[in-house]
Amino acid sequence: MTALVLFGGGGDLAMRMLLPSLYFLDHDGLLPEGLKIIGAARSEETPAEYIARVRQSVEAKARADKAWDETVWARMEARLDYMAVDATSAESLKPLRDKVGQGSVTSFLAVSPSLYARIVTAMRAAGLAEPEDRVVLEKPVGRDLESFRAIDDAVADAFSEAQVFRIDHYLGKETVQNLLALRFGNTIFEPLWNNLSIDHVQITVGETVGVGDRWPYYDEYGALRDMLQNHMLQLLCLVAMEPPSDLDADSVRNEKVKVLRSLRPITHEDAERVTVRGQYESGTSGGKPVPSYDEERGLDSDTETFVAIRADIDNWRWAGVPFFMRTGKRLAEKRTEIVIQFKPVPHSIFGHDDRGDVQANRMVIELQPEEDISLSVMNKRPGLDQRMQLQPIQMSLSWGVGGKDARPPRRRIAYERLLLDAMAGDSTLFVRRDEAEKAWEWVDQVSQAWADAGTKPHDYAPGSWGPDEADMLLARTGRDWNTTDA
């Protein structure tokens, strides 16, 4: 490996996530010896100006994590370079190819997806798509199945599937990978991981931020395409998939595709019953007044900033177990969690009043703000009461525990894992073409049903958990969204 080229190397993603991730990898001695990191964008700036901007961004992040080290920075600075290019032009890319020299190149496209097809075509013509080279694509690739295929066909003309790394940064999160360890590194959970023991599953990705300046992108996509098509369906797949025979990229991805193929299509008739769209109004968030989405956008818009969906997986393991997903901006909390709600005991020997109630077990896999896995189990309340009293206790299965005196490891940026894997050519945590196609196919039915119905999203107040209709989605089935940690 000779070089990592960051197309869009001066943009938000590169400055906030990719370059700090590379610093942390360098800090831990994980970057390949001699690796060059080249920022490439149209802006005419000198390498020195670019490197100064990178330092500013990296230093702030590293200091916040108490990981700033001048020696590490000196090493990283020596790797860094910048070249002004128009990545859509082969002519413009040829000098970049010369700068890189001999050896393989991993190109990260941190630019608008609308440029992907033209960029990979230019890369091929400029000699940046040789058999040993790789390309990393940020999500969202396309806006629907058709546009995904158009972009991906251009990618496939330049690169073989093994050279393509489609990022879903949720797969780089530690707790998401820990889900695999929990499910397939233990014998105690797997026998319960099915419709005999599990009542339903909830996946929530709540954000407190609004769309803000990102509306030009967001207004075209909305919560369904921005979050559900990718991050949330990936989480669903990891919860629902069968055990792969090993951890090879294709073994894992084959199992995920089977889940996506088993998702029950959402028909026009079903859409109103099993989906909810919302859009935030003006109000207050974190004690401050905030504008509505339409005010941020500057025009009335029907784009949803919230979506909740009931998904059903039609296979033996999951028949009858609904998977409820919800995500939105300007919600009550920045919180990402997966809730596995087990069934209640078939008969309670403790009576049915408040004191003897047996609550069904619940596993909460929390990704944000903390990373933790906890399980609620019923326990006898200590004491000499004549009639036994029960209480739920929370058992933490957190990976960070490691003994009471252990210092928790620094929480890594999800891109650290993914950059390392892409440079090493390991695509286990990346999305294969057929996975992305199946996810778009399922999501396209929903967006088509919404478009045909011509309905508008329901309003919701900032700081809430979305429109009331999202609560009704569960209430209709006698369930409710999780409000506790376990």
Ligand SMILES: NC(=O)C1=CN([C@@H]2O[C@H](COP(=O)(O)OP(=O)(O)OC[C@H]3O[C@@H](n4cnc5c(N)ncnc54)[C@H](OP(=O)(O)O)[C@@H]3O)[C@@H](O)[C@H]2O)C=CC1
């Ligand atoms: N920001 C984020 O948190 C996230 C971003 N993403 C995705 O990452 C990608 C980048 O997003 P983001 O960083 O926010 O976008 P920005 O608009 O901040 O950055 C885009 C970059 O692309 C460069 N660029 C534009 N056109 C060209 C071109 N023809 N040749 C070379 N460089 C070009 C721009 O620089 P210049 O004008 O100098 O050319 C700029 O550096 C998008 O696909 C986005 O969807 C995904 C998840 C989160």
Ligand SMILES: O=C1O[C@H](COP(=O)(O)O)[C@@H](O)[C@H](O)[C@H]1O
């Ligand atoms: O991909 C995206 O993810 C972020 C949320 O990521 P998280 O790691 O902070 O949960 C979201 O804000 C953004 O809209 C979306 O494009």
